Amino acid sequence: MTLEIITSDSLSPMRHGFFTRRGGASSGVFAGLNCGTGSSDQRDIVAINRARVADAMGVAPSNLATVHQVHSARAVTVADGAADPKPQADALVTATPGVALGILTADCQPVLFADVENGVIGAAHAGWRGARDGVLEATIDAMTDLGAERDCIVAVIGPSISQGAYEVGPEFLDNFMQEDPDNSRFFANGTGDRMLFDLPAYGLHKLRAAGVAAEWTRHCTYSDPDRFYSFRRATHAKEADYGRLISAIRL
Template sequence: MTLESPLLSAIPGLRHAFFTREGGVSGGLYGSLNGGVGSNDDPAHVEENRRRMAEQLGVAPAHFLSLWQTHSPDVVVASEPWQGGSRPRADAIVTRTEGLAIGATAADCGPILFVDPAARVIGAAHAGWKGALSGILESTVDAMEKLGAERSGIVAAIGPLIRQHSYEVGGEFVERFIEADAENGRFFIPSAREGHSMFDLAGLIRMRLENAGILVIDDTGIDTYSDERFYSYRRSVHRKEPDYGRHVHSIALERE
């Protein structure tokens, strides 16, 4: 049901999980561990799936937190469960509160989990191309520092996401990146179709993390598009499916 980062797994007092789609109760195209509150799945199934994920992380369901993600550079600080049942609109969560599992929802975009083991500060970010380009990773590191972390001590793990061999984009997409920074050209290689390229989202994420001063980075290396254990927005579009499931990849500080 889960994958783990060897680097994060070696840190005492920390739980984390990159969840696969296995081990839940949803059926059909959502089979089976769909955590997407925004999907058209049966809400009761999503609730039970999220309860199972919370249990895996050792927290109560109300303490299993995710966001209404908007592909922004915005970060929120969590110190308790969300009030009123509504999720904040942002793309990363940071906390130093034990017993809260903070997560990033994804189905091709990059989930990144962070921890400063010495300061006991954690973060979870959702980085699609737009969020990565607009600074969500840097914003997450900055927010962790405000809670007492030191960027030189932060460990980051990049979870399952769509990889370059599966991520074809058009010329306008490439131009947007080159206009932002000519160095971004390194993340594109020609595709078989004229005027198109293959985009390395994981490479962009790693570079942005390194430029932000993160020295220790793990990467699962998994491609959500080609690996059927994972939900994939792009795969669902290519198959003309009406909807798709979402993962909630999560991290939590154990209570001492």
């Protein structure tokens, strides 16, 4: 099956893509393009999937750089290719042609960044914790350290869990209200004391407040099982594990 790749005109002409699960070699609960080395999927199958992504990006598998994601606010600079072992971080930036940056998600926000004019790109994994703690701002700062200019940077949020599927408890709301009372705008009433959190809207707010143009592709990972993996959907279905989507960009 052919890979399905969601792109954004805003990131053109940078080669990039938010890959769906279609077109991969994995089976079972991972059926499709599972690129998560941290999953319990067969490692050789995951390697095949990642090689297909690298080929689609026009790079060797060794030049598809990813990180060991830990829900942090750390961004690392990539100079040549994939590091071994992978650094613990949740964002990557580079100004090196021929290197693709990859981020894995399964409900969290994959965010791809590009400053076309100055030749700097970035990729970030931004769940609620990373977004709250500053991973998006850290990515932008790391890009400017490489010569990017804020008013030239465009950021695109890819397939993420949408507000209607993201139910949280009152303690979650408290965390965000302590940061800024205006964060109440990102919550809607759910059932009982539950709230519905708008992660993409929060990500867009953080990006725009940091001085960059930003948009969301408006794809919900939870509600489209044929195209996307979802940690929350797998949890609700009591599945043993779940696949990871990959989003990538290169100069």
